Amino acid sequence: MKVFRDRTALALPQSRKTRALLAYLAVTGRAHRRDRLCTMFWDVPDDPRGALRWSLSKLRALVDEPDRQRLLASREDVAFDDPATDVDRLVVAKLARDAIGGAAIGHLAAAAEAYRGEFLEGLDLPNCPEFQAWCVAEREEANRHHAAILRALVDRLAPDPDAALPHARQLVDLDPYDVPSRLALVRLLSKQGRRAEAEQQLATGRRLFKELDTDVIELETVARDLDDWLARRPTRLTEADELPAAPLEIHSPTASADHPPHQVIRFCTATDGVRIAYAAAGEGPPLVQTANWVNHLEFDWESPVRRPLTEGLARHHLLVRYDERGNGLSDWEAGDISLDAFVRDLEAVVDAMKLERFALFAMSQGCAAAIAFAVRHPDRVSRMVLHGGYARGWRKRGIPGEAERREALVTLTRGGWTLDNPAFHQVFTSLYMPDGTPEQMQSWNELQRTCVSPESAARLQQACGDIDVSSLLLQVHVPTLVLHSRGDAVVPFECGRELAMAIPDARFVPLDSRNHVILDHEPAWDRFRSEIEEFLSAEVIE
Numbered sequence: 215m216k217v218f219r220d221r222t223a224l225a226l227p228q229s230r231k232t233r234a235l236l237a238y239l240a241v242t243g244r245a246h247r248r249d250r251l252c253t254m255f256w257d258v259p260d261d262p263r264g265a266l267r268w269s270l271s272k273l274r275a276l277v278d279e280p281d282r283q284r285l286l287a288s289r290e291d292v293a294f295d296d297p298a299t300d301v302d303r304l305v306v307a308k309l310a311r312d313a314i315g316g317a318a319i320g321h322l323a324a325a326a327e328a329y330r331g332e333f334l335e336g337l338d339l340p341n342c343p344e345f346q347a348w349c350v351a352e353r354e355e356a357n358r359h360h361a362a363i364l365r366a367l368v369d370r371l372a373p374d375p376d377a378a379l380p381h382a383r384q385l386v387d388l389d390p391y392d393v394p395s396r397l398a399l400v401r402l403l404s405k406q407g408r409r410a411e412a413e414q415q416l417a418t419g420r421r422l423f424k425e426l427d428t429d430v431i432e433l434e435t436v437a438r439d440l441d442d443w444l445a446r447r448p449t450r451l452t453e454a455d456e457l458p459a460a461p462l463e464i465h466s467p468t469a470s471a472d473h474p475p476h477q478v479i480r481f482c483t484a485t486d487g488v489r490i491a492y493a494a495a496g497e498g499p500p501l502v503q504t505a506n507w508v509n510h511l512e513f514d515w516e517s518p519v520r521r522p523l524t525e526g527l528a529r530h531h532l533l534v535r536y537d538e539r540g541n542g543l544s545d546w547e548a549g550d551i552s553l554d555a556f557v558r559d560l561e562a563v564v565d566a567m568k569l570e571r572f573a574l575f576a577m578s579q580g581c582a583a584a585i586a587f588a589v590r591h592p593d594r595v596s597r598m599v600l601h602g603g604y605a606r607g608w609r610k611r612g613i614p615g616e617a618e619r620r621e622a623l624v625t626l627t628r629g630g631w632t633l634d635n636p637a638f639h640q641v642f643t644s645l646y647m648p649d650g651t652p653e654q655m656q657s658w659n660e661l662q663r664t665c666v667s668p669e670s671a672a673r674l675q676q677a678c679g680d681i682d683v684s685s686l687l688l689q690v691h692v693p694t695l696v697l698h699s700r701g702d703a704v705v706p707f708e709c710g711r712e713l714a715m716a717i718p719d720a721r722f723v724p725l726d727s728r729n730h731v732i733l734d735h736e737p738a739w740d741r742f743r744s745e746i747e748e749f750l751s752a753e754v755i756e
Contacts, residue, residue, distance in 0.1 A: 215337055217276065224276060231255050232269040234337055234345060236277070236294070240301045241352065245286075245293035254344045266292075303333065303352070310359030322367050326381060329360045361388055361395075362512060366543075368398050369481065375402045386415070390422055394478065477528075479511055479543065482566035484559050486550055491543030492536035492563045496528030500572035501750065503527070504560055504580035504587075505538030507646075507674070510665035512543070517661065519647070519654050522734040526743060527575065531750070534572075536563045540674055541666035551673045553681050556583040557590070564594070573597040573750055578705065578730070579607075579678045581713070589689045598690070599746055601697045602730050604709035605716070607681035613706065620679060627672045645703045647729045649736060658731075687716035694720040695749040697742060701728035721749075 215233055217224045226233050235255060239246070252262030255269075270287055277284045277294070284296040306328045333353045339345050364385040371378035382399040389395060396419045403412035477495035484490055493511045503524075514520040514535075527533045537544040539559055540551050548555070560583055564572065573596050576584035581603025588595040604611075608620045626641070643650070643658045650658065666674070694717050698710025707724070714722030723745050727738040 227272040239294035245291040484562045498531045501531035502534045504576040506578040506580040509537045510542040540670035575599045598694045605684040607679040609679035697723045699727040704730040
């Protein structure tokens with residue numbers, strides 16, 4: 215931990231707790247009650263309120279100036295408040311979130327270089343468990359951001375092994391047990407003709423992965439393929455040489471309570487050149503989930519909003535998900551954002567996975583893409599689940615006042631999407647999940663802010679307004695389950711009824727919920743999950 219004023223490092227207080235207090239106030243960026251800070255940093259026999267006052271006096275001498283008071287303290291609350299002060303943990307976190315999308319390689323590299331060690335290295339307080347828990351959580355989040363940036367760099371720089379290699383090495387150092395990262399490093403080393411180092415990395419990987427459950431990763435199959443390939447490539451590769459398929463297959467066991475599903479992220483290219491990120495997890499009959507409003511494969515996988523459903527589906531299926539063009543890990547810069555483009559992205563993903571026949575699971579505007587795909591490729595779709603969907607977008611429905619309200623949201627999006635202000639994103643969050651917990655709402659706010667640019671978010675909303683697949687509904691000839699929340703404020707309940715009434719072989723399930731996104735703590739969750747599982751399991755029985 216360091217504090218600079220005008221590029222000059224300041225002498226920090228000798229008290230570790232005082233330094234930790236400053237770090238906590240600066241990184242959290244909000245006011246905290248005095249009694250909570252006392253509980254977090256001091257035991258009762260230590261006179262916690264007196265200790266807090268003493269630490270604040272030391273910090274005021276450090277950070278305040280005659281014309282600028284940065285440390286604000288009332289009788290009840292304490293806060294560090296100065297927008298002009300850069301807190302590098304926050305700056306780097308924003309760089310990481312921006313880099314995950316379609317950021318330029320230079321920005322990605324700058325973000326990677328910003329990581330210089332462990333968060334608050336050397337400032338652990340083992341006798342302060344609440345602070346220590348916060349510190350460990352911040353370290354984990356920083357590591358996730360760092361890994362995402364490095365993965366993006368390795369992928370983007372793959373055609374230039376010299377440039378990609380340092381990032382691949384850092385990625386392996388960050389998580390030595392991550393199989394795709396180590397295999398990417400081996401491929402880059404081999405492409406450079408560094409056979410000895412490639413073989414050494416492969417041997418190290420074998421040794422490390424033997425510490426894991428052998429049912430989790432069939433490493434030896436992967437290693438044998440690489441051994442054979444290295445034997446055939448003893449010298450530096452040329453541009454004409456072919457590498458093994460990247461990434462190599464990594465097999466996961468059937469998911470259980472002890473072994474949650476593991477996802478592997480890959481990339482494919484749509485017919486217009488837009489790169490689409492997709493992920494596969496679990497084993498069983500293939501189930502493809504179409505993209506919907508704001509996706510991010512990594513963020514969603516850990517999200518308290520979406521993880522309960524995706525993890526549940528992956529326990530019984532080979533679940534394939536992808537980020538819609540314009541957001542997430544897919545290319546943000548896309549010339550065509552339309553229903554037809556959404557369908558072509560779905561086609562690119564299932565072709566890349568070599569799926570001949572599969573079930574479709576769709577939510578929100580993803581339902582229209584699923585319907586259009588099922589009509590274009592009736593032999594490839596076995597069953598279809600449509601939740602919270604519609605045939606006609608908000609411009610086409612003719613509901614009084616809806617188009618005007620939606621246009622206002624588009625304008626609001628262009629003007630304030632990147633603001634680090636929860637109140638802005640809460641407008642959208644409250645529509646999608648009015649009964650969400652604070653944790654779920656905070657996660658959804660963060661997802662929206664970080665996984666898509668303002669212009670892409672506005673264009674995606676506009677594209678959703680123009681959707682109209684009503685003429686295709688009678689041409690859907692696959693068993694279909696339609697679910698819709700009675701109080702859905704994003705897509706009116708009647709839209710779900712319209713789908714169910716027009717699709718010939720459809721069953722309609724109304725859900726007693728106000729949420730567009732069904733949440734795992736609400737009463738409708740059990741029926742939502744059981745109806746989907748029962749419907750999809752019938753495909754296996756048939």
